[in-house]
Amino acid sequence: MLLNGDKFExxxxxxxxxxxxSTCYEYNNQPIEDKEHVKDLGVHMSSDATFSHHINKIAEAGKxxxxxVLRTFASRDGQCLKTLWxxxxxxxxxxxxxLWSPHKIQEITTLEAIQRAFTARIQEVQHLDYWERLSELKLYSLQRRRERYCILYVWKILEDRVPNVGIIVNQHPRKGRLCFIKGVQGSIQRVRTLTHNSFTHNGPRLFNCLPQELRDLSGTSPETFKRNLDKWLEGLPDHPPIPGYPSCxxxxxxxxxxxxxxxxxxxxTGTGGSRLQLCR
Structure with missing residues (x-):
């Protein structure tokens, strides 16, 4: 096989x-250039092992x-803009x-601001704040959607529908199917933080949050699991973080x-109503 050394990174x-x-890698006696960021199958991998660069890139693409969309289509009808979105x-x-789901508030709000600004242009809900717009439009926050995708992927792993990346399942006699959450090893805080927020740790934590009837749902189609998951998620408050309101x-x-x-x-009786009035 002939390889193009100019494309090596x-x-x-x-x-x-x-x-x-002290290490140098070469191809055809030519050194391979060091890079801080490398794009692999659509995801930017960074030498600091974070995905901040990738998140900034997709935020730019989303904006x-x-x-x-808003320049090209004159309609501000809710159904039209939701479909385009x-x-x-x-x-x-x-x-x-x-893989790259953010855990830093700044990165979460950077992505959330794109949907927040877009939904503010929908005529029917312009008078509502962001949390109310999500409820009226029957949309999840981007943060909740990412968590939903993680849960779905863990379920597919447990059902042997996709390759297992290290998820371990335990069948508890009383609590049902639960994922084993590995302990975080190492003495370097930065490495511990990266490990704690990786998919192999965050995915099991999210899956274990589900009620037992959802965790034990097996031998069915992904669509059936999605419907049951969405029905449960609809009953939970979805109040994504908003800049300037640290309590939210x-x-x-x-x-x-x-x-x-x-x-x-x-x-x-809950404080969701007062928080809803504060965070706009």
Whole structure:
């Protein structure tokens, strides 16, 4: 097989500068150029092992496509813009999100702002704030959609529909099917944070949040699981983070369920209404 050496790219992980400087990779006696970011099957891999560069890239692509849609189509009808949003913009913001799903508030709000700005142009809901627009348009926040994709992928792994990337399942005699969540090893905090927020740790955490009847749903089609998952998600508050309101930054499924459990424990009626008025 003949290979094109001009297309070779080298990316190095880790902070061992001595090792980096003492190793050299060549092809046909020509050194392969070091890169900080390498695009692999549509995802930008970075030498710092984060996906910040990729998230910035897809945010730019999402803004560009969103602007093109609003410039090209004069209609501001809800059904029209929702169809254009789902078919043209969302695929650019969600491709392979199980791998790169952000955990930093700044990155979450950067992506969420694209949908927030787009839905504000829909005529029927212009007078509503973002949380209310999502409810009226029957849309998930981008944060909730990414969590949904992670849950779906874990379920497919457990059903042997896709290759297993290291998910371990335990069948509890009372609690049903649960994913084993590995302990985070290592003494370097940065590495621990990256590991904690990777798919092999975040996916099982999200899957274990599901009620037992959903976790135990097996031997059925992905469409059936999706319908049951969506029915459950519709009953949960979806209040994505908004810049300037640090108290509104708790929207992950584990946090939402913990908050509901606390409210049930103290007999509270909930504070969703007041938060809804604050975060616009």
């Amino acid at each position: 080298l990316i190095r992980y880790g902070r061992n500068e001595v090792l980096k400087n 560009s496509m969103s602007g093109w 789902k078919s043209l913009v969302l695929p650019r913001l969600e491709y392979c999100c199980q 930054h708790h929207n992950t499924l584990p946090e939402v369920l913990q908050e509901q459990e606390r409210e049930e424990t103290v007999g509270s």
